[in-house]
Every structure is written in C-alpha cells, then in structure tokens.
Ligand SMILES: Nc1ncnc2c1ncn2[C@@H]1O[C@H](COP(=O)(O)OP(=O)(O)OP(=O)(O)O)[C@@H](O)[C@H]1O
Ligand SMILES: O=c1[nH]c(=O)c2[nH+]cn([C@@H]3O[C@H](COP(=O)(O)O)[C@@H](O)[C@H]3O)c2[nH]1
Ligand SMILES: NC(=O)CC[C@H](N)C(=O)O
C-alpha cells in the first residue's frame with residue numbers, strides 16, 4: 001500500500017483547478033489534476049481515494065459541454081462536485097439543472113440545512129464565494145439538500161451512503177469562510193489519511209526524474225531563484241554529477257546578481273555550475289524591440305540557444321539531452337497552458353520557448369505553487385536566504401524597461417532597483433513584500449527642477465506587492481517614510497530619473513510585472 005492517498009481533481013476548464021489540488025495538499029493529502037476527458041479506467045489506474053469535479057465555464061445542458069466521465073459514479077470512489085462539477089454530477093444522476101436567472105457572483109450568505117456531513121460543526125450561516133449563472137433546481141433522488149442561499153435553494157447536496165457530495169460555491173477560494181473546513185470534511189468522509197508531506201513530493205519527484213533521465217545527462221537552467229535551486233537539488237539527488245547547472249548572465253540581471261549567485265549557489269549546494277556571459281547576444285537580439293510578447297519570445301529563444309551551446313561545450317563529458325527548468329504552475333497557466341485557459345503573457349520558460357526545441361524538459365515543480373516549492377526547499381535543506389529569496393523573472397530587467405532595451409537604460413534601471421531593494425531590506429520588509437519590481441518608463445519624460453535647474457528626465461515606477469502565490473496580488477502598503485527615502489535617494493543618485501511613482505493596482509486587474 002502506498003504511504004499516502006491520492007485525490008484526483010477532474011478539470012472542466014476551471015481557472016482554479018490547481019487551487020483545489022493545492023487546498024487538498026494543504027490537508028496533507030496528495031492531489032493532482034486530470035482532464036475531464038480521461039477515461040475512468042485510466043483514473044482508476046492512479047488508485048484515487050477520492051475524486052473532485054472542478055468548476056468550468058460551460059453550461060451542462062449546452063451542446064458539447066464536458067460531461068462526467070462515463071462510469072465514474074459506478075466506481076464507488078467518493079466524489080465531490082464543485083460548481084460546474086456539482087451541476088454535472090446532479091445532471092448525470094437524474095437531477096435538473098437550469099438557467100434560473102438567479103446568478104450569484106462573489107460573496108454570498110449560505111444557510112446550512114439539517115445535519116449533513118460537509119457542514120458538521122460549522123456555523124449555520126456562513127459567507128461563501130459564488131460564481132455561477134446556472135443552478136441545480138432539482139436534486140437527484142437519494143440526495144439531501146444541505147444548504148441554500150436566497151437565490152439558490154439547492155446550494156449543496158449529499159448522499160453519504162454513496163459517498164457523493166456537491167456544492168454550488170467554491171470552497172477552494174479563501175473568500176469562502178469555511179471552505180477549507182468543508183473540503184476537509186469531504187476528505188475525512190472519503191477516508192483520506194493526512195499522511196502526505198512535502199517530503200513525499202520531493203521523493204516522488206526524485207524517482208520520476210530518475211525514470212525520465214535514466215543514465216542520461218542533464219543541464220539545469222539555474223537562475224539563483226528558489227524555483228530553479230529546488231529543481232536542481234531534486235535532479236542532483238536523482239542523477240548526481242550527471243547534472244551540470246548553467247547560469248546565464250543575459251545582461252538583464254540586477255546589480256551584483258551574477259557574482260552573488262555564483263558565490264552562494266555553489267557554496268550552498270556543491271553543484272557543478274557554469275556561468276555564461278551572454279549579454280551581448282541578448283542585447284543584440286532585443287535591439288529595436290518594444291512589444292512585450294516579442295521581447296519575451298526573443299529572450300526565451302536566446303536562453304535556449306545558449307543552453308544548446310553549453311550542451312555542445314560539455315559534450316566531452318557525454319551528451320546532455322535533458323534541460324531542467326524551475327517551471328511552476330503559475331508560469332504554465334499564464335502562458336495559456338491550462339485546459340482551455342487564456343494566454344496572459346508568455347513566460348520565457350513555457351510560452352516563450354522556441355518551436356524547434358530539441359531538449360527534453362525536466363520540470364519537477366510544474367504542478368506546484370511558490371509557497372509549496374519553498375517548503376520543498378526547506379525539506380531539502382537549502383539555506384533560508386535562497387528559499388526566501390523574492391522572485392525575479394527570467395526575462396529580468398528586459399520586461400521592466402517599457403520601450404526598447406538598451407545598455408544605457410539597463411544601467412539606469414539597475415541603479416534605481418538596487419536603491420529600492422536596499423531600502424526595503426533595511427526597513428525589514430523583505431518577508432512582508434512578495435517582490436517589488438522597479439519599472440523604467442523609458443519613453444516617458446517629465447519636467448523637473450533640481451539644483452535650480454530644469455530637468456527633463458524619466459520616471460520609475462515602484463511596484464511593491466503582497467501575494468500568496470503570484471496568481472493574485474495586492475499592492476503593498478509600504479510605510480510612507482520608506483517610500484520617501486527610496487524616492488529621495490533614487491532622484492539624488494540616478495541622474496536620468498527625476499520622478500518616482502508608486503503603482504497601487506492589485507492583480508487582477510494589473511499583473512505584477514508591467515510587461
Ligand atoms: N539567468 C538565468 N540563467 C539560467 N536559467 C534561468 C535564468 N533565469 C531564469 N532561468 C530559468 O527559468 C526558470 C523560470 O524562472 P523563474 O524566475 O520563474 O524561476 P526562478 O528564477 O528559479 O525562481 P524565482 O521565481 O524565485 O525567481 C528558472 O527556474 C530557470 O530554470
Ligand atoms: O521566470 C519567469 N519568467 C517570466 O517570463 C515571468 N514573467 C513574470 N514572472 C514572475 O511571475 C510572477 C507573476 O508575474 P505576473 O503577474 O507579471 O504575470 C511574478 O513573480 C513575476 O516576477 C516571470 N517569471
Ligand atoms: N464557475 C463555474 O463552474 C460556473 C458553472 C456554470 N457555467 C454556471 O455559470 O453556473
């Protein structure tokens with residue numbers, strides 16, 4: 001018997017399918033996503049202890065709407081439907097789903113009815129987060145209705161004898177006050193043991209890499225950030241010194257970054273590291289380019305070209321056909337890589353990869369969120385400074401210069417960025433702030449007065465944000481005196497900049513980076 005139980009999340013095209021999986025993992029039960037088109041025997045091969053049906057954009061009664069996989073309810077595996085998944089379950093079992101005109105979006109008050117399993121011991125009235133236009137108007141036979149809202153009389157149903165449960169609201173979002181508790185009750189009812197930890201995922205990942213790479217060789221795209229450091233540590237455990245890490249100085253790094261990464265990474269891990277100065281080729285490729293997606297694609301392509309050169313350079317050692325990247329789930333979903341999700345921006349390591357990629361990718365963290373990766377990093381014994389380092393995007397300062405990227409502009413931004421980082425650290429805010437991009441509006445000028453003379457310089461934008469996982473973010477309330485010190489120092493010390501502004505936009509609607 002496996003040491004831990006598995007819960008499958010059947011994805012009907014939800015924005016937040018991974019969020020469901022992650023909430024299950026927070027209950028110490030392993031969880032992974034499968035597409036709703038996966039046949040039931042394939043699901044059973046994964047030996048699921050329970051199944052969760054996700055939300056999705058379709059209406060169950062529409063033509064071509066994704067349906068519950070045939071035969072699922074006959075398997076006897078306890079199943080929990082959420083939103084679309086709830087509607088699909090109700091319909092499949094003979095209930096009635098319709099567009100009632102009673103749409104609910106956002107916070108909604110839910111009234112618990114009777115003594116069901118999912119709401120046991122929870123408040124009789126609670127706030128839940130809704131996002132639906134269709135409703136279950138008739139529960140299937142054998143099911144009790146266990147909650148309702150003003151607009152939705154059938155807001156939750158259950159048939160504990162069959163292990164089937166469904167809710168109209170989204171327990172996975174933090175805005176549902178007792179969402180995590182509802183999920184926990186389902187997992188308990190399904191008999192899932194809380195025995196899964198990050199250690200399991202590390203061990204599983206090491207095993208999977210061993211299977212994938214066999215006795216081959218790999219190079220790891222190493223950035224000094226937490227994601228690639230954890231990925232490298234996992235792959236090193238799997239294949240030892242058949243791994244070589246490659247850190248690319250693309251000229252878009254921050255002040256002192258190349259030296260710091262080279263020094264600290266090798267000291268902390270003992271992994272073989274090659275540092276490549278490729279700044280000239282990146283700058284050349286970016287000359288004249290202003291479109292963000294174009295920049296991202298160029299950077300993604302140049303990265304790969306550098307790795308190919310490196311592959312040839314270390315070939316004396318034997319060929320390295322595998323490329324390890326610290327890709328996380330948000331990189332994938334924003335690049336449009338989820339089932340039916342939109343392309344927001346092409347992350348260089350996913351949507352920015354060239355079509356003629358010859359490497360086989362090794363991405364042990366592709367299903368995880370940053371805070372989960374940090375926990376894995378701690379389990380692997382990486383030093384806190386590495387585990388807690390703020391994220392810095394692979395395309396670097398290239399996507400923080402709005403306009404063409406040039407060597408001079410990079411120098412200006414590097415100085416401003418170094419000052420902001422120094423002052424935020426000095427104020428002890430590193431752990432409170434997720435990250436603080438500094439953005440140079442290179443094509444914008446404004447009039448200033450300095451030393452009794454007129455200036456006509458550029459603004460920089462400070463973009464301090466707080467976040468749990470980079471999927472959503474809020475602007476950080478940095479104390480005024482800290483902002484004031486940053487502003488004064490930047491305008492005093494960086495001649496080209498005569499104005500500092502603060503970005504007070506959450507995500508959504510803004511993204512964290514400006515491009
Ligand atoms: N300068 C670089 N040299 C080599 N590989 C890089 C570089 N920058 C990014 N990468 C690769 O791209 C991946 C994605 O970058 P990303 O910034 O999301 O992750 P990270 O740098 O590892 O962690 P963090 O998000 O904390 O910065 C990295 O994990 C790494 O594999
Ligand atoms: O490796 C990366 N390659 C990229 O192309 C990329 N674009 C954004 N980011 C980082 O991802 C998080 C979410 O950023 P956005 O809100 O701007 O999409 C934030 O932490 C960003 O810094 C990137 N990381
Ligand atoms: N978020 C969802 O799963 C929505 C389900 C369905 N499309 C509705 O509007 O009711």
Ligand SMILES: [Mg+2]
Nearest residue numbers: 225392393394
């Ligand atoms: Mg990074």
